[in-house]
Amino acid sequence: MTRVAVLPRLARDVWINVSTVPDRDVKLVLRDRRSQQYSLASVSDLQLKTAGPVPIHGTVTVWTVPSSKEQDTSTSVVVEGARFHYERRGSHEMLTARGPLLAELVVSVSAESAALEAGVTVSAHSSYILHEAQFGAGSRYVWQVGGWGPCSKSCGGGRRLKTAACRDTDTGRLVPRRHCSLVAKPPSRTERCNLISCDFVWVPGEWEGCTATCGSRGMQEREVFCVHNHTESTNPPWQHMVNPEQCQMGIKPDTTRPCNRLPCPAHWVSGNWSQCSATCGHGFETREFRCPAPRGEPFFDCGQSPPDEQRPCYGTLKKYDPLCYKPKPCRRDTSAYCSLTSLLGHYCVIPGFRRLCCKSCSLTMNMLPE
Numbered sequence: 045m046t047r048v049a050v051l052p053r054l055a056r057d058v059w060i061n062v063s064t065v066p067d068r069d070v071k072l073v074l075r076d077r078r079s080q081q082y083s084l085a086s087v088s089d090l091q092l093k094t095a096g097p098v099p100i101h102g103t104v105t106v107w108t109v110p111s112s113k114e115q116d117t118s119t120s121v122v123v124e125g126a127r128f129h130y131e132r133r134g135s136h137e138m139l140t141a142r143g144p145l146l147a148e149l150v151v152s153v154s155a156e157s158a159a160l161e162a163g164v165t166v167s168a169h170s171s172y173i174l175h176e177a178q179f180g181a182g183s184r185y186v187w188q189v190g191g192w193g194p195c196s197k198s199c200g201g202g203r204r205l206k207t208a209a210c211r212d213t214d215t216g217r218l219v220p221r222r223h224c225s226l227v228a229k230p231p232s233r234t235e236r237c238n239l240i241s242c243d244f245v246w247v248p249g250e251w252e253g254c255t256a257t258c259g260s261r262g263m264q265e266r267e268v269f270c271v272h273n274h275t276e277s278t279n280p281p282w283q284h285m286v287n288p289e290q291c292q293m294g295i296k297p298d299t300t301r302p303c304n305r306l307p308c309p310a311h312w313v314s315g316n317w318s319q320c321s322a323t324c325g326h327g328f329e330t331r332e333f334r335c336p337a338p339r340g341e342p343f344f345d346c347g348q349s350p351p352d353e354q355r356p357c358y359g360t361l362k363k364y365d366p367l368c369y370k371p372k373p374c375r376r377d378t379s380a381y382c383s384l385t386s387l388l389g390h391y392c393v394i395p396g397f398r399r400l401c402c403k404s405c406s407l408t409m410n411m412l413p414e
Contacts, residue, residue, distance in 0.1 A: 045073060049151040049170035052227040054178045056143035058126070060170045062153055063136045072130070072139055073152040074123055124149060143172075148225055184213050185223040187230055195237035198286060199244075199272065206233035243273035244290040246297055247281040254303035260343040262304040268297050307345035310338050320357035324368035329357045374402035 051058055062072065118131040125146035131138045139151070153166055188211045196202035210224035211217070249267040256262035269281040270291035312333040321327035331353050335346035361368050382401035391397040392405035 045152045045154045046166070047150060047152045048168035050226045051145055051149040051151065051170075051172055052174055052225060053146065053148050054144045055172040055174050057173045058128075058139075058141040058143060058145070058170075059172070060139040060151055060168070061136060062138075062166060062168045064155075064159075065135065065165045065167075071154040072137060073154055074128070075150040075152065076124055076147050148227065150226065183225065183228075185210055185219065185225075186213055187211075187224050187228060188218075189230055192235070192237075197238055198290075199238050199240050199242040201239050202237050203234050204237045240272055240274060242290075244270055244286060244294075245273050246291050246294050247271050248297045249281060251301075257304055258306045258308040258343075259341040260305060261341075262302060264301050264303045266299055268299055305343075307343050308338050308341050310335050310344040310346045312346055312350055314353070317355075320359055322357075322359045324359040324361045324365070327357050327359060328354050330354045374406060377401045377403045 048062070049060060060072070118129065120127055120129045122128070126141040126143045128139055128141045131140075151170065153168060155164055155166065187208050190207040190209055193205045193207050195204045208230055209218050210221045212219045212223070247269050249269065251264045251266045254262045254264050267282070269285040270288045271281050271284045271286065312335050315332050315334055317329045317331045320329055333350050333352070335344075335349075338344055359368070377400065379400040382404040386408070389405070389408040392401070392408060398405045
């Protein structure tokens with residue numbers, strides 16, 4: 045639907061002429077920016093019908109739907125206090141009214157989809173009379189020009205439109221646009237924007253700190269931004285980042301890397317002392333050193349291993365324990381009675397007699413000295 049005219053309140057002698065080349069079905073639409081819809085179903089139905097709320101908020105439409113394009117036709121309908129007379133002559137469709145209008149109307153032309161697909165040229169002309177003293181008279185609503193709207197393109201040259209809002213002069217607040225007259229709306233201003241080319245590249249950010257100071261698990265992360273190729277390098281890249289899909293053709297830099305892959309320092313720890321090397325008398329105890337992994341880290345270094353330690357010890361058995369007693373070697377008898385061992389040989393079972401007569405007892409009892 046294309047707007048062809050805006051008819052202000054109190055307008056008189058309204059004239060609208062629409063022609064199509066080639067001859068196609070078109071519809072003239074009248075909207076008064078309120079929330080009811082009026083339609084003229086066909087040429088034979090000359091009564092105005094109320095169809096309820098419209099799909100697009102704040103519009104009132106009057107449709108003129110000719111029953112056939114093969115013959116000229118005319119009809120009329122009353123909208124906003126003015127009788128509009130519709131007439132078609134060949135490829136020309138005219139809408140006229142003497143007025144005055146009680147509300148502002150918007151006139152649009154709508155063509156069928158089949159006509160648009162086949163190709164059609166629509167020409168429209170309109171005119172009306174309004175006294176200059178009546179232009180915007182008595183209205184408390186005025187247009188207020190704002191800033192520039194968003195650019196239609198992010199690069200490659202787009203267009204942006206100067207925004208305009210409707211303001212209530214009594215309260216100073218912004219109100220819905222339907223309160224302001226479209227006739228009094230300032231001309232739309234546009235300008236070109238985002239003239240930069242559409243070349244985008246990946247720019248990496250700074251590496252974050254490493255997750256470990258040593259070992260085999262340290263990693264670093266960083267953000268990678270898609271920015272325009274001509275972005276100033278002095279500004280942080282995140283200030284100019286765009287949708288990453290713009291950089292799909294380029295190779296994205298790595299966002300992670302290993303770091304601080306050095307062996308963690310570890311310390312030698314002494315083990316337990318071993319058992320004494322002797323069960324009787326003096327001996328030695330030893331202990332070794334081991335290097336445990338720090339916090340379960342398999343990549344570590346303890347440095348040069350220290351030598352094993354040694355210290356003196358004493359056996360757990362007493363000196364005179366039978367297991368520890370070692371008799372002196374028997375060299376000769378030390379008593380005069382030892383010659384009587386043939387008579388006193390049964391005394392050799394006594395340890396004291398056997399020590400005195402070790403030589404004789406060993407011969408008599410055929411036993412080795414203890």
